[in-house]
Amino acid sequence: MTPNYRNGQIQQFNFSAQRELSKDTVVTLGFVGSAGALLSWQRNINLPDPGPGGIDARRPYANRLPGVTNIQWLESSANSAYTSMQLNVEKRYSKGLYLLSNWTWAHGLDNVGGDGGANGPIPQDPRNRRADWSSSNADIRHRVNFAASYLLPFGSNLQGPAKTILHGWELGGLTVVQSGLPFTVTVPGSPSNTGAGSRANAVTGVSPEVSNRRITSWFNPAAFSVPPAFTWGNLGRNTLRGPGLWNIDLSASKKFNFSESRRLEFRAEFFNSLNHPQFGLPAGTIGVGNVGIISNTQRANRQIQFALRDAF
Numbered sequence: 067m068t069p070n071y072r073n074g075q076i077q078q079f080n081f082s083a084q085r086e087l088s089k090d091t092v093v094t095l096g097f098v099g100s101a102g103a104l105l106s107w108q109r110n111i112n113l114p115d116p117g118p119g120g121i122d123a124r125r126p127y128a129n130r131l132p133g134v135t136n137i138q139w140l141e142s143s144a145n146s147a148y149t150s151m152q153l154n155v156e157k158r159y160s161k162g163l164y165l166l167s168n169w170t171w172a173h174g175l176d177n178v179g180g181d182g183g184a185n186g187p188i189p190q191d192p193r194n195r196r197a198d199w200s201s202s203n204a205d206i207r208h209r210v211n212f213a214a215s216y217l218l219p220f221g222s223n224l225q226g227p228a229k230t231i232l233h234g235w236e237l238g239g240l241t242v243v244q245s246g247l248p249f250t251v252t253v254p255g256s257p258s259n260t261g262a263g264s265r266a267n268a269v270t271g272v273s274p275e276v277s278n279r280r281i282t283s284w285f286n287p288a289a290f291s292v293p294p295a296f297t298w299g300n301l302g303r304n305t306l307r308g309p310g311l312w313n314i315d316l317s318a319s320k321k322f323n324f325s326e327s328r329r330l331e332f333r334a335e336f337f338n339s340l341n342h343p344q345f346g347l348p349a350g351t352i353g354v355g356n357v358g359i360i361s362n363t364q365r366a367n368r369q370i371q372f373a374l375r376d377a378f
Contacts, residue, residue, distance in 0.1 A: 102146035109192035112137040116258035144178035162217030181250035200303040248304035265299035266290035281360040341368035
């Protein structure tokens with residue numbers, strides 16, 4: 067650890083304006099951001115420069131620490147930045163209906179955390195922190211949420227067991243739609259001959275996009291190449307995006323009141339109710355058989371749960 071290590075600093079700022087469209091509908095537009103400094107950044111200070119010859123003999127501490135490969139050095143020198151615009155529309159509860167929707171456009175940047183995707187170099191070149199300044203691994207550019215609840219209006223005019231069973235049901239739903247996470251295209255082995263991994267080189271004039279994107283061909287591998295011997299890859303960190311996500315959760319609930327102090331609450335919840343597959347990131351290492359193929363999911367399949375609560 068560096069002897070002048072300091073704790074990280076985060077500065078946050080926000081501004082918002084709110085407008086009432088009607089007695090039960092409010093719109094809020096806000097700007098939210100943050101800036102991070104002196105964040106923890108780890109690098110291998112015993113990594114040799116790219117070049118020919120044996121790796122261990124070229125390490126900076128080869129003479130003083132023979133046989134030692136990695137020396138992880140912790141510094142407080144990384145940075146981050148986050149900016150977002152957030153639009154919120156809320157219909158307050160009236161006549162049994164409540165609605166809440168919001169859209170967030172955001173961009174998160176940093177030079178710490180390594181590459182998104184399949185085990186990219188962290189960092190690629192420990193002597194060039196600027197090469198890692200890019201979209202953060204958790205950068206979600208667009209996200210839309212829509213939540214609603216509705217107390218069903220029928221059954222209030224019934225009597226006896228029919229009213230107990232049919233009246234007072236409340237339905238709820240939550241829909242989430244968001245853009246994909248970033249990832250980095252890497253290469254196998256160590257073209258730099260440093261013992262460390264490397265990002266790929268971008269092929270000039272060849273687009274990484276494919277005309278018919280699908281999980282078996284998410285990007286064009288021909289747009290990337292292995293760097294020449296003894297060099298680092300020139301591709302930026304987190305330059306491609308994985309598939310987006312959309313999900314719908316539903317719920318149904320009812321309260322059975324037996325007295326002023328005792329009631330029974332029933333709730334049924336359906337997570338990923340449409341059983342829509344939420345695909346993960348594609349394999350991003352060129353030169354291997356599954357490059358560009360998505361073979362995993364990032365969220366579970368449909369899940370259903372029931373709950374019964376006795377409140378007294």
